[in-house]
Amino acid sequence: MNARNAIFLIIILIITGLQCCSPTKRHLLLSTFLDGVPPLDTSSRLVSQNVFNAAMDTSANTTGSANEVVGMNVHPPFRDRQCRKCHQEFSNNLVKPLPSLCFQCHEPFWNTYEKLHGPVISGHCIKCHNPHWTDKKKLLLRAGQDICFECHKQDAILANSKHETIGNRNCTDCHSPHGGKNNFMLKDGSCYNCHDLHMDEPDRFKHGPVLSFNCYECHGTHSTKTEHKLLRSGQDICLKCHQSKDILANKAHETIGETICTECHNPHQSDQKYMLIINKVDEDK
Ligand code: HEC
Ligand code: HEC
Ligand code: HEC
Numbered sequence: 043m044n045a046r047n048a049i050f051l052i053i054i055l056i057i058t059g060l061q062c063c064s065p066t067k068r069h070l071l072l073s074t075f076l077d078g079v080p081p082l083d084t085s086s087r088l089v090s091q092n093v094f095n096a097a098m099d100t101s102a103n104t105t106g107s108a109n110e111v112v113g114m115n116v117h118p119p120f121r122d123r124q125c126r127k128c129h130q131e132f133s134n135n136l137v138k139p140l141p142s143l144c145f146q147c148h149e150p151f152w153n154t155y156e157k158l159h160g161p162v163i164s165g166h167c168i169k170c171h172n173p174h175w176t177d178k179k180k181l182l183l184r185a186g187q188d189i190c191f192e193c194h195k196q197d198a199i200l201a202n203s204k205h206e207t208i209g210n211r212n213c214t215d216c217h218s219p220h221g222g223k224n225n226f227m228l229k230d231g232s233c234y235n236c237h238d239l240h241m242d243e244p245d246r247f248k249h250g251p252v253l254s255f256n257c258y259e260c261h262g263t264h265s266t267k268t269e270h271k272l273l274r275s276g277q278d279i280c281l282k283c284h285q286s287k288d289i290l291a292n293k294a295h296e297t298i299g300e301t302i303c304t305e306c307h308n309p310h311q312s313d314q315k316y317m318l319i320i321n322k323v324d325e326d327k
């Protein structure tokens with residue numbers, strides 16, 4: 043096959059690859075090209091009888107207290123020899139594909155989270171967890187940042203401007219490993235690890251969308267090029283949620299014209315009612 047045909051074939055493969063599979067797979071396929079997350083392998087689900095029996099013996103040694111094997115965390119269904127909850131009799135195939143296998147007993151993450159992590163949707167639970175036992179907490183296969191560097195390239199993550207200062211901090215200080223309501227599965231409050239908006243001070247008047255941690259209603263991601271990474275300019279940043287007619291109905295606003303709202307209001311919080319920047323308002327008097 044000549045070079046032109048080869049390229050043609052590759053393009054066809056990519057296109058059919060993108061059309062044939064589920065949105066999840068498609069997303070995974072795309073993200074492989076986009077941020078260098080390597081493709082996940084699909085290892086065989088078949089377990090030979092000998093190996094299975096040997097594992098039964100291991101399980102027998104861990105019966106009783108989960109901590110009988112010192113320093114080991116044992117998954118309760120493995121400890122209790124409920125092998126058949128997960129492995130079929132005779133064939134030892136899994137009784138259900140992952141992740142449904144796990145959701146027989148655990149609440150499915152899609153009931154809890156709006157946004158899900160790639161490997162969670164695609165059922166790669168055992169890329170991070172051992173289904174039987176480990177010496178790490180939460181049945182994790184690796185500790186600290188290594189749990190994430192299994193798939194995400196360390197260099198790329200640490201070179202990223204917002205990650206420059208994280209040092210050895212666990213990725214899960216800021217990101218949930220499974221999913222969440224925020225972009226990038228960021229935990230509520232994670233921004234305050236780097237930006238102090240005084241939100242922990244009790245006697246402050248705090249803005250609804252900041253309290254509910256909807257930063258991305260007003261700000262783009264860190265790669266956004268606008269000033270303060272704002273998604274809109276002028277009064278529009280505020281009029282996305284506040285109605286112009288309601289604002290103008292207030293005497294305090296009669297003469298504001300095009301003045302930006304943040305001339306008088308702090309967008310996040312302040313020690314004054316209505317999050318006013320009191321000095322500014324006094325100056326205008
Ligand atoms: C919570 C579900 C679950 C339970 C309970 C469970 N297993 Fe597994 N087991 C798995 C999964 C998932 C794999 C990984 C299969 C794969 O790699 O594709 C696995 C793999 C194995 C393997 C392959 C070798 C290895 O360790 O990875 C053996 C052997 C095995 N299980 C035996 C057992 C025995 C014996 C029990 C009961 C004492 C048991 N399992 C209980 C889910 C479970
Ligand atoms: C037969 C029921 C059952 C199945 C199937 C099952 N689990 Fe569990 N799992 C439990 C129970 C019971 C606990 C202990 C109570 C709890 O934390 O919910 C537990 C706890 C855990 C924990 C927390 C361990 C800790 O140290 O706090 C993890 C992680 C976990 N399971 C992962 C998985 C994964 C991954 C799968 C699928 C491969 C799976 N489970 C399938 C019953 C099950
Ligand atoms: C990217 C790695 C990763 C993947 C993939 C993953 N988990 Fe987890 N999981 C974690 C980490 C890390 C924790 C510990 C969270 C903590 O300590 O705050 C955890 C904790 C858990 C727990 C304990 C309860 C909790 O939320 O703390 C359960 C149960 C669990 N995972 C099940 C699953 C199941 C089921 C899947 C597949 C659908 C899965 N996990 C996929 C990393 C992962």
Ligand code: HEC
Nearest residue numbers: 073079159160161166169189190192193213217219225226
């Ligand atoms: C088994 C492979 C795997 C592991 C391990 C893994 N990831 Fe991911 N991660 C992916 C894939 C694949 C994507 C891209 C799919 C997507 O955008 O949802 C992704 C995407 C992400 C994203 C971007 C989500 C978005 O909305 O753009 C974040 C943030 C992330 N991972 C954080 C983590 C953290 C933190 C850990 C460790 C707890 C981790 N990942 C471990 C495979 C993995």
Ligand code: HEC
Nearest residue numbers: 233234237251252255256257259260261270279304309310
């Ligand atoms: C209602 C819209 C809105 C929301 C929601 C919002 N911001 Fe802002 N933010 C702004 C505006 C407007 C500015 C520019 C302020 C100025 O011009 O003085 C700003 C500025 C900033 C700045 C730079 C200046 C400073 O005060 O340090 C940071 C950092 C920041 N925001 C972080 C956050 C975080 C973190 C959240 C979520 C917890 C958040 N913002 C939620 C509107 C918002």
Ligand code: HEC
Nearest residue numbers: 187190194199202208211212213215216226235263264265
């Ligand atoms: C101190 C908090 C914090 C820690 C710790 C942290 N992150 Fe992030 N991460 C963020 C924030 C904030 C963003 C998104 C910011 C934005 O662009 O708006 C992000 C974005 C990401 C993304 C999205 C793609 C990208 O690079 O822009 C990935 C993937 C990611 N983090 C993985 C990781 C991994 C892996 C670790 C651990 C090595 C980690 N993060 C540790 C705060 C953190």
Ligand code: HEC
Nearest residue numbers: 203204205207228232233235236237257261264269270271
């Ligand atoms: C790991 C530290 C870290 C975390 C966590 C973090 N940021 Fe930042 N942020 C930075 C750095 C460093 C800068 C300045 C460099 C840049 O512009 O990317 C910055 C800049 C900003 C700015 C522009 C400030 C200005 O004065 O123009 C805004 C807005 C902002 N971040 C919002 C957020 C929001 C919203 C979150 C949470 C979703 C967040 N940041 C989480 C490190 C972080």
Ligand code: HEC
Nearest residue numbers: 249250251259260279280282283284303304307309316317
């Ligand atoms: C994402 C939607 C959203 C955006 C954008 C937004 N706000 Fe708000 N704002 C709210 C919510 C929700 C409340 C709380 C309403 C309540 O408690 O009655 C609120 C309340 C306020 C209050 C206090 C009202 C009171 O009665 O205490 C002021 C002042 C205010 N916003 C100003 C602003 C300014 C200035 C901006 C632009 C920087 C802005 N808002 C942008 C949603 C938003």
Ligand code: HEC
Nearest residue numbers: 277280281284288289292294298301302303305306316323
């Ligand atoms: C010149 C200063 C100034 C500017 C500019 C300004 N405000 Fe105000 N705003 C005030 C003052 C003063 C109050 C308190 C009024 C009171 O006590 O009733 C107030 C009150 C509010 C309130 C709470 C009371 C109400 O009417 O619901 C909201 C919401 C509000 N402003 C939103 C905005 C928005 C949105 C903008 C931009 C379109 C804006 N403000 C621009 C000074 C200003």
